[in-house]
Amino acid sequence: MSAIHIALLGMGTVGTGVVKILSNHAPNIEKKVGAPVIIKKILVRNPNKTRDIATDAQIVTNFDEILTDPDIKVVVEIMGGEFPAKDYMLAALNAGKHVITANKDVVAKHGRELFEAAEENHTDFLFEASVGGGIPIIRPLKQCLAANKISDIMGIVNGTTNYMLTKMTNEKMDYGDVLAEAQSKGYAEADPTADVGGYDAARKIAILASIGFGARITLDDVYVEGITNITIEDIEYARELGYVIKLLAVAKQDEHGINVRVHPAFLPNTHPLAAVNDVYNAIFIKGDAVGETMFYGRGAGELPTASAVTADIIDVARDIRHNVSSRILCTCFEQKPIYPVNKTESPYYIRLLVEDKPGVLAAIAGAFGAQQVSLHSVIQKRKVGSATELVLITYRVSDESIRLAMNTLLGMSIVSKIGNVIRVEAEQIS
Amino acid sequence: MSAIHIALLGMGTVGTGVVKILSNHAPNIEKKVGAPVIIKKILVRNPNKTRDIATDAQIVTNFDEILTDPDIKVVVEIMGGEFPAKDYMLAALNAGKHVITANKDVVAKHGRELFEAAEENHTDFLFEASVGGGIPIIRPLKQCLAANKISDIMGIVNGTTNYMLTKMTNEKMDYGDVLAEAQSKGYAEADPTADVGGYDAARKIAILASIGFGARITLDDVYVEGITNITIEDIEYARELGYVIKLLAVAKQDEHGINVRVHPAFLPNTHPLAAVNDVYNAIFIKGDAVGETMFYGRGAGELPTASAVTADIIDVARDIRHNVSSRILCTCFEQKPIYPVNKTESPYYIRLLVEDKPGVLAAIAGAFGAQQVSLHSVIQKRKVGSATELVLITYRVSDESIRLAMNTLLGMSIVSKIGNVIRVEAEQIS
Structure with missing residues (x-):
């Protein structure tokens, strides 16, 4: 021919x-x-x-x-x-x-x-x-998993941030140093916002969610949080607790509709995505027939x-x-409700700097309780100058409740700083 | 329509x-x-x-x-x-x-x-x-990786044996107990030969190798070794040395041709396949363009x-x-030489029971040296009754040389038993 x-x-x-x-x-x-x-x-x-x-x-x-x-x-x-x-x-x-x-x-x-x-x-x-x-993912999702109702897509889809988080984890380097190194190696741009701000990952999860859920998800539908606030302390606490911190692109479909977001997350060490390091990418997909699958490889280059x-x-x-075309058309033929991030639920990791005096823990537990946030564990406590660092893991709770609880804490004189608030994914704490 | x-x-x-x-x-x-x-x-x-x-x-x-x-x-x-x-x-x-x-x-x-x-x-x-x-693998290999020359396919493609090896590793159960448990759960057949003997995995790697290398590989071309000789001691030594033992289905294409085999192997903890546990399967593929990729999921059910x-x-x-057919035909259009397992090379783990007396190690090292087998390390030594257990890791060496060295050792009065000989895969010891 x-x-x-x-x-x-x-x-x-x-x-x-x-x-x-x-x-x-x-x-x-x-x-x-x-x-x-x-x-x-x-x-x-x-x-x-x-x-x-x-x-x-x-x-x-x-x-x-x-x-x-x-x-x-x-x-x-x-x-x-x-x-x-x-x-x-x-x-x-x-x-x-x-x-x-x-x-x-x-x-x-x-x-x-x-x-x-x-x-x-x-x-x-x-x-x-x-x-x-290079990872085969669009074709497998469109064709190989065509017989599934997909409930979860979770991906590490940005190599730059995964390289940075891996370096921070393995070499205890802090964010600024690792960014400078990534820039010098050409892994990060001079203006790194698209990567470290999560926007690159947001575009990719919008595409995956559209195909996976058969509905049109655009960039505007994606909640985005980057890795710029992740510190070496958070990474160390994660390690002590049996987690790694990854920038996750998450899309879920449940009885409320669809939710799509990009944010750093605590991921259990035992999760298949936890071992995805350096510039590697991977996409983890759960379907009603196939169960859990994962696709791993180089996300760029x-x-x-x-x-x-x-x-x-x-x-x-x-x-x-073969003189054929449009064999596999756009499959985003469904209208499905998209619900906002404040209605999503997960356990949360919270790191606080509080006054070191009797009754503080009770007061903080009370403030959480007032927002129906139950604490699963208060794991660590160490001196930072004259204050004490408290690390909490909550039970499953809505994003909205966590935001309200954080507002309450910020108004309490015994709380000198909210160090970080990070979602815990793929973990059953309930 | x-x-x-x-x-x-x-x-x-x-x-x-x-x-x-x-x-x-x-x-x-x-x-x-x-x-x-x-x-x-x-x-x-x-x-x-x-x-x-x-x-x-x-x-x-x-x-x-x-x-x-x-x-x-x-x-x-x-x-x-x-x-x-x-x-x-x-x-x-x-x-x-x-x-x-x-x-x-x-x-x-x-x-x-x-x-x-x-x-x-x-x-x-x-x-x-x-x-x-359920893992999408045939279509990705035929279509998504169609632009690659594939050099390596390594898979955990038998759920029964992976379940058994995971149990042995995590719960220190021995082979017989874990087989009985797998049979009682329905994961293993009453006659478990197809699984534990490696024959099920051999069929699957023959199929994958045919597609990946574009040549017809049949079951007869596959060297097969099962997991029946794997003991809890081997698994413990692997752990101490930073490895896990997996039943691997391996297909390689290099300048000598194609080699396809199924056998237990030491796999470094850091390898993506090392974290594939229980009844899960995964296939790791290396192509000249895509680099390293992996496909993970439930291999049965x-x-x-x-x-x-x-x-x-x-x-x-x-x-x-769309009134089309045979869009993607059989792609096994090449004749490629298949070379036998005795020409394959890897480092080896060897566990020996030897007499506990001066000069033994020198005699054993000499026997290996006579077959051009260099020892990378002599890692462990413990008393087993009146004898001593020696654990050796060799440098990269041919299967043929290892067989010859084992024959020599069997003839030495100081060697009371060859405990096991297991390939080390995906490791550069050289």
């Missing part, structure tokens, strides 16, 4: 990886598809830039040269950013071309529009690389991400070869 | 699960497929048996009633066993019906014949549930296995709906 021609938008890290893989594995990919896959054109901003890798593709600077080329059946968007990436993808879909993207920003914000365009134009729109880098993009290319090429 | 009619062969544990899922999730599955999926007929041996679950399907005892029914487009084989399951599947494929199976025995032994029949008849032949129960079978049903139903 005649070759399948594709175009790349962007020739950065991931683009270079895709060029390498399609070239190195050409004979195998041709066998799998039943036809050779050829990169005909690559859109770049600066055609004069020196590049690591040679390619026979034509380098272009004007997207129209791709859009109007009838040979090009597949457009692979790996330029990143919201615009013009989204406009290019929409134009390509409307021109009847299949679109593949690694762009979590665009999928999380403009997914609906792109899916609808794909459906109208009978084209494929695939985005395996948008979550979890040239070749892992390119592995996922190229898998999508092979899939679309197989569809072209 | 009109309904898609399917037939089940068998109504045991997995069949009951499939009936439940297709009934409970009917509206969702209909939306995903674009047409209702209806079980028209179920083949059973004894139609008078009382069953847990009601079904509108017609219960039949003669396979011809399914084979000759033109309404039935998909045959789902969940009866198990080699025959007549294989003959029924072949007949169904030759009658132009799509076939789905959970049968590792048939896929591992007769895969080629069935794939060829599927290809000739332009039908789908899917078998996601044959390995890893009514609903997990039915989850995988139903995912295949949905996939085939989508193909029928």
